[in-house]
Amino acid sequence: GAVVSQHPSWVICKSGTSVKIECRSLDFQATTMFWYRQFPKQSLMLMATSNEGSKATYEQGVEKDKFLINHASLTLSTLTVTSAHPEDSSFYICSARDRAGGIYNEQFFGPGTRLTVL
Amino acid sequence: QKEVEQDPGPLSVPEGAIVSLNCTYSNSAFQYFMWYRQYSRKGPELLMYTYSSGNKEDGRFTAQVDKSSKYISLFIRDSQPSDSATYLCAMSAKDSGYSTLTFGKGTMLLVSP
Numbered sequence: 001g002a003v004v005s006q007h008p009s010w011v012i013c014k015s016g017t018s019v020k021i022e023c024r025s026l027d028f029q030a031t032t033m034f035w036y037r038q039f040p041k042q043s044l045m046l047m048a049t050s051n052e053g054s055k056a057t058y059e060q061g062v063e064k065d066k067f068l069i070n071h072a073s074l075t076l077s078t079l080t081v082t083s084a085h086p087e088d089s090s091f092y093i094c095s096a097r098d099r100a101g102g103i104y105n106e107q108f109f110g111p112g113t114r115l116t117v118l
Numbered sequence: 119q120k121e122v123e124q125d126p127g128p129l130s131v132p133e134g135a136i137v138s139l140n141c142t143y144s145n146s147a148f149q150y151f152m153w154y155r156q157y158s159r160k161g162p163e164l165l166m167y168t169y170s171s172g173n174k175e176d177g178r179f180t181a182q183v184d185k186s187s188k189y190i191s192l193f194i195r196d197s198q199p200s201d202s203a204t205y206l207c208a209m210s211a212k213d214s215g216y217s218t219l220t221f222g223k224g225t226m227l228l229v230s231p
Contacts, residue, residue: 006161034217041126043221044206044219045221049217109154109161109163110161112159112160112161
């Protein structure tokens with residue numbers, strides 16, 4: 001149980017285009033989903049926290065107009081990178097917290113999406 | 119000073135060795151401490167978590183937390199080539215509802231047969 005999927009796993013796009021990444025909790029309902037970015041040999045950096053049915057909360061320094069997050073249902077959150085540029089190339093990972101989770105509220109991570117902007 | 123410090127390695131050991139992975143942190147509010155394993159080009163998977171100070175054992179893995187020193191460790195006994203991965207420590211505090219995880223950079227472990 002507790003499986004999180006991401007689609008696509010790998011995407012290459014031209015500079016200036018927009019890319020949408022999907023994150024799904026397959027066997028549980030997730031009231032909260034998180035989006036992280038990871039550069040090579042670097043830590044996972046939290047970009048934003050999204051709660052189902054409400055606006056996402058962005059971390060300091062993350063442009064909300066560039067990284068659009070939608071959490072329309074308890075099992076799906078999307079991250080859209082708008083007008084992507086080469087510096088947006090990174091590994092994007094989502095995680096989801098089980099609605100029925102206990103005090104610890106473990107986050108289950110997706111397999112990640114590698115974005116390359118040419 | 120970063121909130122969580124972790125030596126990036128790589129740490130190379132022969133099969134069967136005992137591995138010690140460590141993190142130090144500066145925020146005394148952290149109360150949950152986690153270790154994740156991340157294979158190349160994959161998402162992290164939770165290995166163990168510990169609340170506050172103490173030890174926790176699960177098979178070949180032992181997690182230790184010393185809050186007085188702000189130091190956590192993960193020990194792997196009888197290491198196997200399949201243990202080769204990047205190990206990330208992560209921590210959370212009550213003021214975020216334990217929902218915000220602060221990660222270390224990760225230590226790359228290479229176990230040779």
